[in-house]
Amino acid sequence: MPHGIEISGEDCRGCVNCIKSCPTEAIRVINGKVRILEERCIGCGECLRICSHRAISLQETDWDSISGIRPMAVVMDPALFSQFPWPPNPAIMEEILRDMGFEPIVKECALAFDLAAMAQARIMEAGESREMPMISTYCPAVLRLVRMKFQELIPNLAPVESPLETSVDLWKARNNKSRVQTALVASCPARVAMVEDPVGREASSVDHVISTARLTREILSKNRSLGEGIVKRPRDTRWMNWSASGGEIAHIRHFTEKPLKALAVSGMRNIIGVLQDIELRRLKGVDFIEARACSMGCIGGIANAESCYLSQVKIDNYGNSEPPSAEETAPLEELYDAGIWKLQYDITPIESVPLGKNMARAMEKLNEIQSVYAELPHLDCGTCGRPTCRIMAEDIVRGEASLDDCIFRLREKIGRLSGEIHDLSRRLVHTMTPEEKK
């Protein structure tokens, strides 16, 4: 299975529009159906955006199958808060979910996000030997992209666990509810993949994933009214802001005296650009990169219901990330020392398989690929179901495609053949017209 993505073969029309949208060239269309190569997919969700036949979708737990399970804890991606026609206040969602019979994890989430910000601030203050800039690991698609395509930058990744995971651990431990099932409300396929294929920990603390769009529809269709007197808690402004670009940086700044040189980058194309600049060591003097695969941050996630622009306006109107008070900071120290924010294991690279067993063999393959590539039109038109002629050449050498799958090659071949047929038709059988034969 690709990362957090489901394909409906029935709905796929084989239009090949998706193959170019993929930043890691993970998509093929073969025999009229889309196929996503798991080992290349980072779960960014770009293909979901472009598929107009809805053949590619988020892989989520069926709502009906979990709506009856109680108790059920719910941990919310902060992008959920700005999906509604009311202020993006986590306290409102807390009340609504409780009304629905769920156990919302909100207080622990606020703590876990505080902890993640505090930990990153401290790592950067302490770490002179660290590879800089430090790259946020909050976006699972970015994390996977680095592990796959920018392996030299793994030491730059923040060794900090997703606060969404940490919050569930914390909630279970504090309330003695280790056996309670948990659902994560996710705004993108990469968050689903974070649960299915966790990085830096044995298993996810979460059991089910529901999309923000699905839960939003559920809530709005029931015409739930707003409770009276819901207050705005300063601590909630901090983690809620992580859903928009720049929110994580603002949060980290609350925990450091040092002027932090930080860059918020969002959108796949920008992410690849900034990672390349870091790789080429061109981003000197930058301490921190907040990288989000979705343009505008998690509010731009494909599984959201609300327009990302409206979400941004709601977040801006609601208010900036407010600094933590002394009472809020005190309990954090203990949790910080307990190290619950840390990734338990090192982040490992996702190695791509070389072309051959050894270098000589791989070189032979590369030569084959290059000579097949020379035969192709270099238009990267995608009609063969591969994103580029280069990938097509690789697939041909691997025996997974034929030169005739290239429409330009096929046209040439037909041209040649029809020329031959034409020539043949001119030649009459010599026994019938011997005197005309030259």
Place this chain on the structure above:
Amino acid sequence: MNPMRPGKTILVQREVKPLDFLSAGETASEFKETLKSLGISADLCRKTSIVAYEAEMNAVIHGGGGEIILKLDEKSITIVAKDQGPGIENVNLAMQEGYSTAPDFVREMGFGAGMGLPNIKKYSDELNIETEPGKGTTLRALIFLDGSGGE
């Protein structure tokens, strides 16, 4: 294409167009991907990327274009950048960090900080520059596969 033989096999050869600032990044990542597909370690791929990027930028800014080549043999990766530009008048001076002869408009774009050659030297294990004023420059940088050069 030659099969793998002792000696240098050309893996990638790219034309460098004058003042094409975008292509340098593309070539660097193409070099990296090619080496990766041959099973070469991420660390060496990164060094190659940096050297290729800086060498191509030099050809883009000063050399009026040229070509850049990636070669490989059993012992080392070689990056060759050739241009028909004005040549480097004083190689020792050009090797100093911060020394730059890039025109103002190039510096305004954020390039030409005088780090090109120093960076190439830093990330390669052997560096050879042939240059003749008025004729052009050929830069040859080697990166050893056994990592014996260090950073």
